[in-house]
Amino acid sequence: MIELGILGAAAVGWPAQPEPRPVRDLLKQVCPRAPRRVNRYIELALLGAWQCAAGRALQTDCALWLGSGRGYAGDTANLLESVLIRGEAPMPVEFINVSGNAAGFYVAQLLGLSGRNSTIAAGPASFEAALVLAAAGVAARGGQALVGGVDECAYPLAHHRVRLGLGEEAVVGEGSSWLLLAAGQEECEARLRLHRPVDNPKAVFAGDGETWLSVGSGIDAAARRELLADWRGGVFDTSAESGAYDSNAGFTLARFVASKPGRRLVHVSAESAGRYRLIEVEVG
Amino acid sequence: MTSPLRFLGAGLVCAAGDDPAAVAAKLRAGVPAPVELTLPDLGLGGRFLYYPTAFPAGTERALRLAEAAAADALARSGLSAEQRGRTALFLGSSSMDVASAECWLHDRPQAQAVLFGQLGGGGLAAAVAARLGLGGGSYGFSAACSSAVTALLAAADLVACGEIEHALVVGVETYNQISLQGFNSLMLLSGSGCRPFSACRDGMVLGEGAAACVIGRGDGGWRLLGGANRSDTGNVTRSSSAGMIDTMTEALARAGVAPERIAAVKAHGTGTAANDEAEGQALRAVFGDALPPVSSLKPMLGYTLGASGLLELVAWMACVDAGFLPPTPGFGAVDPDAGISPLTAAQPAGAGAYLLNCFGFGGNNTALVVDRD
Numbered sequence: 001m002i003e004l005g006i007l008g009a010a011a012v013g014w015p016a017q018p019e020p021r022p023v024r025d026l027l028k029q030v031c032p033r034a035p036r037r038v039n040r041y042i043e044l045a046l047l048g049a050w051q052c053a054a055g056r057a058l059q060t061d062c063a064l065w066l067g068s069g070r071g072y073a074g075d076t077a078n079l080l081e082s083v084l085i086r087g088e089a090p091m092p093v094e095f096i097n098v099s100g101n102a103a104g105f106y107v108a109q110l111l112g113l114s115g116r117n118s119t120i121a122a123g124p125a126s127f128e129a130a131l132v133l134a135a136a137g138v139a140a141r142g143g144q145a146l147v148g149g150v151d152e153c154a155y156p157l158a159h160h161r162v163r164l165g166l167g168e169e170a171v172v173g174e175g176s177s178w179l180l181l182a183a184g185q186e187e188c189e190a191r192l193r194l195h196r197p198v199d200n201p202k203a204v205f206a207g208d209g210e211t212w213l214s215v216g217s218g219i220d221a222a223a224r225r226e227l228l229a230d231w232r233g234g235v236f237d238t239s240a241e242s243g244a245y246d247s248n249a250g251f252t253l254a255r256f257v258a259s260k261p262g263r264r265l266v267h268v269s270a271e272s273a274g275r276y277r278l279i280e281v282e283v284g
Numbered sequence: 285m286t287s288p289l290r291f292l293g294a295g296l297v298c299a300a301g302d303d304p305a306a307v308a309a310k311l312r313a314g315v316p317a318p319v320e321l322t323l324p325d326l327g328l329g330g331r332f333l334y335y336p337t338a339f340p341a342g343t344e345r346a347l348r349l350a351e352a353a354a355a356d357a358l359a360r361s362g363l364s365a366e367q368r369g370r371t372a373l374f375l376g377s378s379s380m381d382v383a384s385a386e387c388w389l390h391d392r393p394q395a396q397a398v399l400f401g402q403l404g405g406g407g408l409a410a411a412v413a414a415r416l417g418l419g420g421g422s423y424g425f426s427a428a429c430s431s432a433v434t435a436l437l438a439a440a441d442l443v444a445c446g447e448i449e450h451a452l453v454v455g456v457e458t459y460n461q462i463s464l465q466g467f468n469s470l471m472l473l474s475g476s477g478c479r480p481f482s483a484c485r486d487g488m489v490l491g492e493g494a495a496a497c498v499i500g501r502g503d504g505g506w507r508l509l510g511g512a513n514r515s516d517t518g519n520v521t522r523s524s525s526a527g528m529i530d531t532m533t534e535a536l537a538r539a540g541v542a543p544e545r546i547a548a549v550k551a552h553g554t555g556t557a558a559n560d561e562a563e564g565q566a567l568r569a570v571f572g573d574a575l576p577p578v579s580s581l582k583p584m585l586g587y588t589l590g591a592s593g594l595l596e597l598v599a600w601m602a603c604v605d606a607g608f609l610p611p612t613p614g615f616g617a618v619d620p621d622a623g624i625s626p627l628t629a630a631q632p633a634g635a636g637a638y639l640l641n642c643f644g645f646g647g648n649n650t651a652l653v654v655d656r657d
C-alpha cells in the first residue's frame with residue numbers, strides 16, 4: 001500500500017451542453033495569465049490545474065501527471081478530416097496543439113513546474129492510472145505530484161455519444177479535476193491510500209456508517225450492482241454533477257476532498273480483467 | 285539492500301531489421317540506408333522514411349509492430365505464464381492509433397473522424413496487453429518523442445516501490461500522414477538524409493518501428509541505474525540547452541554515476557538545427573573537456589518519434605553486447621555552435637556506464653543511465 005497526503009483538490013466538471021461551454025472565458029475569470037493560441041482541451045486542463053494550485057506552495061520539481069481517456073479528441077478529428085479528406089496541409093499550431101503532452105506543457109509553464117511531466121491514457125480508468133503512477137513516483141523519488149483527470153466532449157455531441165457508445169439518455173460530461181499529492185505531509189486536507197489490486201474488493205471493505213463508496217466508470221453494470229449489494233455506507237455518485245467521461249474519477253475524489261460529506265471514501269476502479277484497485281481517501 | 289532494476293529481455297522491429305543482433309551488425313557497418321516510402325502518395329517527393337517491410341499498411345499496423353517487438357522481449361525475458369499474468373504493460377507512442385484512424389477514414393471518406401471510436405484512448409496498450417496475456421494493468425503514455433522513455437521511467441518506479449514485479453515497456457510509432465505533414469509544416473524534415481551535429485544538417489528523417497523490454501529484479505546483464513524526466517517550458521517545440529543540462533545532471537545524480545564514469549553517450553541527435561545545437565552545448569557543459577564518445581542512431585533507424593528513446597536504447601545495448609559503439613553515418617564538418625564530432629566509425633565499447641538522451645516536444649526531456657555487469 002502507498003500512503004500519501006493530499007494537499008489540495010479542485011473539482012471542475014459539468015454535464016455537456018448542446019454547444020461547447022466557453023472554457024476560455026471561465027479560465028480568464030480565474031487565471032490572469034492564460035496562454036494564447038491553445039485549444040479548448042488545453043484551456044480546460046489549465047482551468048482545473050490553476051484552481052488546484054492556487055494559493056499553494058508547489059515545489060518547482062513537482063511532478064505533473066495528466067490522465068485522459070480521449071485527449072484532444074475533437075481537434076485531432078478535425079485535423080484528420082482537414083488533412084485526409086479536404087487535402088489541406090496542417091497549420092503548425094494545429095499540429096503542435098495535438099501533441100500528446102501539449103496540455104501538460106502549458107500547465108507546467110503556467111505553474112512554473114520543471115519536474116517530470118507525463119500524460120497517461122488508460123480508457124475509463126485514466127485518472128486512476130495517473131494517480132497510481134504519480135503515487136509510485138512520489139513513493140520512489142519523494143517530492144510532490146499534481147495529478148489531473150481531463151477530458152472534453154467533441155462536438156457535435158451526437159457524434160460524441162456514438163463514439164463513446166452511449167445512448168441518448170446518458171449524461172455525458174467533461175471536466176478537469178486535480179489533486180496535489182505529497183509524501184510525509186502531516187498537515188494536509190486528506191490522506192490517500194492506494195491498495196494493491198485485489199480480486200474481491202468487498203473482502204477489504206465491508207462498509208460502515210462513516211465510509212462512502214464510489215465505483216469507477218470502467219466497471220460494468222453487473223459488477224457495480226454486486227459491489228453495491230449489502231453496502232452499508234453511503235454511495236458517493238457525482239455522475240449527475242459532472243456527467244460521464246473517462247477520467248471523471250478525478251472529479252469524484254476531488255469533490256469528496258472539497259465537500260467532505262463523510263470521513264472516508266473508498267473508490268473502486270477496474271485494474272485489469274477481474275482485478276480491482278481500491279483507492280481510499282480519508283479527510284479530517 | 286534491494287537489487288537494481290534490470291533489462292530482462294528486449295526486442296525490436298525497425299528499418300534495420302527485427303533482431304537486436306542483426307540490427308547491431310547493420311549499425312556497425314554505418315551505412316545510412318534510406319528506404320523510399322511506398323505507402324500512400326505523400327506529395328512530398330524527395331523525402332524518405334524508413335519502414336519495416338514485414339508488416340502491411342492497415343488498421344492494425346501499430347498493434348502488430350508493438351506485438352512483434354513485445355513478444356520477442358517476453359520470450360527473451362524467460363517470464364513464466366504466471367509471471368506474465370501479473371506483469372503490467374507500459375506503452376509509449378507519439379501517434380498511438382492515428383494511423384488506424386487514417387485508414388478508417390480513407391475507407392469512409394464521407395464519415396466524420398470523430399466517430400472513429402478508438403481515437404485518443406488507451407486502447408492500443410490494452411490490446412497489446414490482452415494479446416500477450418499480461419494481467420497487471422496497461423498504461424498508454426503520450427509525451428511526444430520521449431513517450432516510450434517516459435513510460436520506462438514510470439514502470440521503473442512501479443517496480444521499485446513493489447507494486448509490480450515486472451513491467452513490459454513498449455514504444456511504437458507507425459507511418460501516418462498527420463505526423464509527416466505536421467513535421468513538414470514545421471520545416472523540420474530533411475530531403476537529403478539525417479546528419480546529426482553536422483554543419484550541413486538540414487533536418488530529420490522520420491522512421492517507423494517498435495521496441496520493447498522487460499524490466500524487473502534479476503542477476504547479470506543490463507541495469508537501469510537511473511534516469512530523469514523534466515519539463516522545459518521555454519518553448520513547446522524546442523528544448524533548451526539549460527533544460528537538457530538539468531535533465532542529464534539529474535539522471536547522473538539519480539544513478540549515482542559521475543560524468544567521468546560515462547563510457548559513451550547515445551545522443552538524441554535529430555539532425556535538426558535547433559536540437560543538435562542545444563544538445564551539443566549541453567553535452568559540453570555536463571562533460572567539459574572530458575566528453576566521451578557520442579553517437580546518434582537516427583541516420584540508420586530514422587526518427588521513430590515516440591518509440592525512439594526505447595528503440596535506440598535496445599539497439600544501443602545490442603551494439604555494446606556485440607562489443608562496439610555504433611557510428612553516426614553521414615557526418616560532415618563540425619558545426620561550431622554544436623561543437624560535437626560524433627563517432628564516424630564503430631569503435632570498441634569500453635567499460636563503464638552509458639548516458640542516453642531523448643528529448644521531445646512539450647519540453648519533455650529525458651535521460652537514462654545504464655550499464656552492464
